[in-house]
Amino acid sequence: MEVGExxxxxxxxxxxNADYLASKLGVSRSTIFRYEKGEIEKLPTEVLEKLAxxxxxxxxxxxxxxxxxxDKLLNIYNQLDSKKQDEVYNFAKFKLNEQNKEIFTIAAHSDDPNKEITVKExxxxxxxxxxxxxxxxDK
Incomplete structure (x- = not known):
């Protein structure tokens, strides 16, 4: 399989969709399609890193x-016995919940404890x- 594929x-x-990826990268939709079709053969390192x-x-x-x-993770997981697979699953679930809580805390944080936000904010x-x-x- 080629890079574009x-x-x-x-x-x-x-x-x-291509529009969403283009907006994340700061390029046009047509540029995304050109990457995918292999029309841009030598991707600059910065572009490759941003894509990844x-x-x-x-x-x-x-x-x-x-x-x-x-695939690497799944390959290792599949080699474990069922008890250890359950442990890995429970650990991953715990870490995801922990991560989701961190995201909420960051979103609700203000550096100024006295700041009053407006209705618009x-x-x-x-x-x-x-x-x-x-x-x-959705993902």
């Missing part, structure tokens, strides 16, 4: 040098959090 496959796995981050993978995977990080924050929650649920 990996980019497209990973984008679709994540449920991203945006697609939750590694530059090595996009280039075809390594397998997906998820409050509404904007709620809209942002609702959108983030919706995007999280």
């Amino acid at each position: 990996r980019i497209k496959q990973r984008r679709k796995e994540l449920g991203y 981050i945006s697609l939750n993978t590694t530059p090595g995977y996009l280039m075809g040098w390594t397998e997906k990080p998820q 409050f509404d904007d924050l709620n809209r942002y959090l609702d959108e983030a929650d919706k995007n999280f649920d």
Whole structure:
């Protein structure tokens, strides 16, 4: 599989459309399609790194040098007995809950304890959090 095919496959796995990925990278939609079709053969390192981050993978995977990080994890998981698989699952679930709590705490934090937010700021924050929650649920 070529680099462009990996980019497209990973984008679709994540449920991203080309417009969304383009906005994350700060490029046009047509540039994303050119990457996916292999029309831009030599991707600059910075672009490759941004693509990998945006697609939750590694530059090595996009280039075809390594397998997906998820596949490596799944390969190890499948070699464990069922009791140890349950332990890994429970640990991962715990870490995800911990991470989700951190995200909420960061969003609700203010450096100035005396700052009073306006109704508009409050509404904007709620809209942002609702959108983030919706995007999280969609993936």
